[in-house]
Amino acid sequence: MSEYIPKDGSLDVSKTVHEFMSTIEYDPKKQTFEELKLFTSTQKIEIFKLGFSIGYVNGLLSEGNKENGDRKTVAPRGFPMDSYRLVIEEEAVKRKMSIGALISAYADAGLLYLKSHIDSGKDLMELVIP
Amino acid sequence: MRLKYLVLSDIGPFRGRHIFDFSSDDTRSGFAFFAKNGRGKTSIYNAMKWALFGKVRRKSKLVNDKVVEGALKPIVDEQDYDNMLMNYNAWQDDTPQSMSVLFVAEGDFGEIQVQRTASCNGMARSDKQMDILLSVSLNGKVFDGTEAEEEIGKVFPIELERFFFIDGEEVETYTTMMKSSTQGIIDDIKSILRLPSLTRGIEDLRSIKKTYSEAIDADNIQQQKDLKQGDKARTLHGQLMMIRKQISETEEEILRLRERKEEFDEKIKGVGELQTYADEKMRVDAQIEILGPAMKSNLETFIDDFSNAANILMWGKIKPKYEKTSEANDNLQNQRFEMDRIDGEIRKISKTIAEFESICDKCHQEVPNAEQFILEREKELKGLEVKRHDLKQASGADPIKLRAKLSALESFQPNHGSLERLERSYNAQRNLVSQLSNLHERQRNLSDHVSVDSAKEITQLAQKSARTDQALLKKEEELRNLKFKEDELDSKYKNARPSTSDSNKMDSVYQLRDTISRFIVAINDTVKSYSDKATEEVQQEASKVFLQLSNSPASFSGIRLTKQFKARIYGSDGRPVVGASSGMEVIMTLSIIDALRTVSRLDAPVFFDTPARSLDKDHKNGMLRYFWREDRSQFLIFAHSGEFTVDEIVNDEVAVFNKAWELLWPEDLEETCIHCWSENVEHVSKHERKCADCGKITDSRSRNTKEKEVVIHE
Numbered sequence: 027m028s029e030y031i032p033k034d035g036s037l038d039v040s041k042t043v044h045e046f047m048s049t050i051e052y053d054p055k056k057q058t059f060e061e062l063k064l065f066t067s068t069q070k071i072e073i074f075k076l077g078f079s080i081g082y083v084n085g086l087l088s089e090g091n092k093e094n095g096d097r098k099t100v101a102p103r104g105f106p107m108d109s110y111r112l113v114i115e116e117e118a119v120k121r122k123m124s125i126g127a128l129i130s131a132y133a134d135a136g137l138l139y140l141k142s143h144i145d146s147g148k149d150l151m152e153l154v155i156p
Numbered sequence: 157m158r159l160k161y162l163v164l165s166d167i168g169p170f171r172g173r174h175i176f177d178f179s180s181d182d183t184r185s186g187f188a189f190f191a192k193n194g195r196g197k198t199s200i201y202n203a204m205k206w207a208l209f210g211k212v213r214r215k216s217k218l219v220n221d222k223v224v225e226g227a228l229k230p231i232v233d234e235q236d237y238d239n240m241l242m243n244y245n246a247w248q249d250d251t252p253q254s255m256s257v258l259f260v261a262e263g264d265f266g267e268i269q270v271q272r273t274a275s276c277n278g279m280a281r282s283d284k285q286m287d288i289l290l291s292v293s294l295n296g297k298v299f300d301g302t303e304a305e306e307e308i309g310k311v312f313p314i315e316l317e318r319f320f321f322i323d324g325e326e327v328e329t330y331t332t333m334m335k336s337s338t339q340g341i342i343d344d345i346k347s348i349l350r351l352p353s354l355t356r357g358i359e360d361l362r363s364i365k366k367t368y369s370e371a372i373d374a375d376n377i378q379q380q381k382d383l384k385q386g387d388k389a390r391t392l393h394g395q396l397m398m399i400r401k402q403i404s405e406t407e408e409e410i411l412r413l414r415e416r417k418e419e420f421d422e423k424i425k426g427v428g429e430l431q432t433y434a435d436e437k438m439r440v441d442a443q444i445e446i447l448g449p450a451m452k453s454n455l456e457t458f459i460d461d462f463s464n465a466a467n468i469l470m471w472g473k474i475k476p477k478y479e480k481t482s483e484a485n486d487n488l489q490n491q492r493f494e495m496d497r498i499d500g501e502i503r504k505i506s507k508t509i510a511e512f513e514s515i516c517d518k519c520h521q522e523v524p525n526a527e528q529f530i531l532e533r534e535k536e537l538k539g540l541e542v543k544r545h546d547l548k549q550a551s552g553a554d555p556i557k558l559r560a561k562l563s564a565l566e567s568f569q570p571n572h573g574s575l576e577r578l579e580r581s582y583n584a585q586r587n588l589v590s591q592l593s594n595l596h597e598r599q600r601n602l603s604d605h606v607s608v609d610s611a612k613e614i615t616q617l618a619q620k621s622a623r624t625d626q627a628l629l630k631k632e633e634e635l636r637n638l639k640f641k642e643d644e645l646d647s648k649y650k651n652a653r654p655s656t657s658d659s660n661k662m663d664s665v666y667q668l669r670d671t672i673s674r675f676i677v678a679i680n681d682t683v684k685s686y687s688d689k690a691t692e693e694v695q696q697e698a699s700k701v702f703l704q705l706s707n708s709p710a711s712f713s714g715i716r717l718t719k720q721f722k723a724r725i726y727g728s729d730g731r732p733v734v735g736a737s738s739g740m741e742v743i744m745t746l747s748i749i750d751a752l753r754t755v756s757r758l759d760a761p762v763f764f765d766t767p768a769r770s771l772d773k774d775h776k777n778g779m780l781r782y783f784w785r786e787d788r789s790q791f792l793i794f795a796h797s798g799e800f801t802v803d804e805i806v807n808d809e810v811a812v813f814n815k816a817w818e819l820l821w822p823e824d825l826e827e828t829c830i831h832c833w834s835e836n837v838e839h840v841s842k843h844e845r846k847c848a849d850c851g852k853i854t855d856s857r858s859r860n861t862k863e864k865e866v867v868i869h870e
Contacts, residue, residue, distance in 0.1 A: 052459055059451035060592050075466035083473045112564040113474065141475050151582055154465045155575065 031078045035124025037100040044098040081136030088134035157263030165256045169861040182576030186784030186813035187792040195819035197794035197859040207257035227282025252277045266295035329747040334723040368669040389652040396645045413628045422622040432615040437602040458581040464574040478565040505537045652679035697751035707774040761790035768799035816866040830854040
């Protein structure tokens with residue numbers, strides 16, 4: 027029996043996370059300086075990476091990634107899949123998941139955690155600074 | 157006005173000083189001088205005219221319906237002694253020569269004393285050699301020269317001379333003039349009605365108007381000429397007018413804007429204390445507005461810095477793995493370096509063995525034992541091969557895969573200083589958000605004080621005031637530019653236009669001419685109205701006097717005057733009297749003269765020389781009865797013996813005078829002293845008689861007059 031080699035797969039997030047992402051997205055045309063904005067429309071992949079980092083560093087893994095119907099695809103442009111594969115390939119083999127699915131699971135969980143952190147009024151930097 | 161004294165010195169037949177006292181408590185108006193010809197009646201009459209007016213004329217004549225004034229009578233005349241004013245003996249005998257008249261009168265104005273003196277240190281042969289001195293004292297204030305003439309003119313207007321100095325010989329001339337309405341009588345009548353002062357004003361104004369009209373015509377001609385000559389000037393003038401219109405409009409607009417701004421400011425003041433809150437709110441609003449760009453800039457910096465957050469966080473987890481991989485990679489590299497070195501040694505030793513020629517490859521000396529040398533080298537080579545094998549066994553990992561893994565892990569490494577930058581921009585963002593929150597809080601609090609409506613109102617007012625301010629500044633700038641252009645155009649226009657016309661000056665000239673025209677019309681209307689009224693009044697008054705003077709008043713209705721002052725006597729049947737007697741006509745003239753004096757309110761004595769000439773006894777008596785009565789102006793007659801005599805007047809009781817004098821030469825009283833009127837005289841020679849009372853001699857040949865007051869025993 028040959029060894030399982032995980033495919034790249036696609037990147038996506040849950041609907042809840044997707045909606046949350048839209049609330050922290052900065053639109054230069056809107057004068058919303060008092061609200062917390064973390065990225066621009068061209069930096070969506072960066073906030074996805076942050077979500078992965080939060081999930082991966084804190085060991086948070088979303089289980090909802092299997093509910094494909096409610097998920098929103100994240101455009102993979104600029105996402106260094108090979109680098110992430112290196113980091114999580116062993117785990118992906120163990121879990122028999124594609125690299126993209128595992129990354130998405132971490133990112134989804136990480137972003138939900140970020141949302142609850144912000145919602146609870148905690149300082150953002152507590153989450154970011156190791 | 158009443159004459160009080162008349163003092164004559166060496167004038168006419170009056171040698172030396174002669175005082176006539178007219179002052180009296182008696183209110184009757186009659187005064188008389190009775191004399192034969194040459195005794196000085198007319199000299200007294202002339203002396204008063206000379207004192208008042210400085211000149212005496214011979215009688216005027218009527219030539220072709222025009223009054224020709226007589227020539228001036230000289231003070232001294234070598235060629236015609238009889239007609240000169242100065243006393244002949246004084247002129248011949250005295251050194252220095254002098255002639256003077258003192259005239260004293262009183263009236264509403266107070267007392268006036270007029271003294272005119274003509275003198276010469278030597279023998280004057282003509283008036284040019286005489287010094288004339290005039291002195292007027294009005295209520296004690298003394299005037300001389302022109303001022304003195306002016307003061308006399310106020311009391312005795314020279315243009316009215318004819319109406320208080322009446323010459324009986326000229327009355328007939330007057331009568332003829334009145335019947336034919338000559339220009340002379342019209343002028344005189346207008347004079348006494350004071351119309352010349354008005355009509356002179358019209359003439360002056362007409363003259364000024366004419367000057368202005370000429371100036372306007374000249375300017376128009378010049379302007380037309382100039383405009384024809386210069387299209388440029390016309391164009392510039394048009395532009396100048398346009399600019400001036402714009403300036404006027406802009407100035408009006410500025411005024412309007414200023415009023416509007418004041419109105420807004422006033423309303424803003426009216427909002428009261430809300431203004432403080434509104435001002436504060438405006439400041440907060442402004443701060444929020446100012447904070448916006450700073451926040452936007454900082455937020456974009458923070459978002460940029462925050463893009464490193466994923467790696468910063470990830471690196472904490474990845475870093476140990478990276479370091480371990482990096483160490484493995486370093487070790488592998490070191491092993492490969494050692495293996496490369498060993499390979500080099502092996503190649504070198506193998507080459508030494510293969511190419512050995514009994515020379516040591518290290519010290520390059522001949523080897524004593526060649527076999528031993530080869531064996532040692534082969535042993536060394538074997539040892540190196542074992543070591544290489546061991547190294548190869550120990551490394552195990554694929555170096556390419558290891559480098560790829562290391563490279564992949566390195567991609568999670570954050571940029572240098574990215575964490576510090578993120579913290580800095582994050583803190584800055586938090587501060588700004590905090591500031592903004594505070595400002596919004598403050599804004600909300602202020603909004604509680606200043607309702608939306610009032611704030612809106614204040615804001616709108618402030619905005620309107622500010623907009624008005626801006627508009628005002630803009631208009632003021634426009635006005636400055638327009639005035640600058642106006643100056644430029646004006647300068648160009650003046651250069652282009654010949655300098656003969658000054659538009660401002662000409663505007664004034666137009667205005668003055670129009671004003672003068674209006675004045676002239678107004679004065680003409682006034683003159684006409686006054687003239688009509690005065691003529692009517694004179695006609696009524698003259699008719700009244702005429703009926704009183706007439707010896708048969710029932711036959712007449714009165715006198716009528718046309719607008720041209722042509723006089724006619726009208727009968728009681730309402731028709732003009734045809735073939736009136738000369739006496740009746742003289743009475744008509746006197747009536748009109750007196751009526752004119754009454755209407756003109758001329759209050760001055762009447763000096764009537766030879767008054768009864770051409771009058772029969774009834775008319776003479778009627779005249780005296782009328783003029784010699786109480787409470788009217790003094791009426792002085794200078795009557796010669798053919799007109800009136802003292803006995804006749806006194807005995808017939810036609811009238812009672814106030815005072816009267818007889819003017820006498822010595823020859824008139826053969827048995828009387830001319831000095832004291834004593835009849836106690838003794839003839840001492842053919843022509844001389846000596847007074848026993850005063851001792852003085854009376855020479856019957858003397859032509860010097862003495863006055864004797866007539867005493868009436870009532």
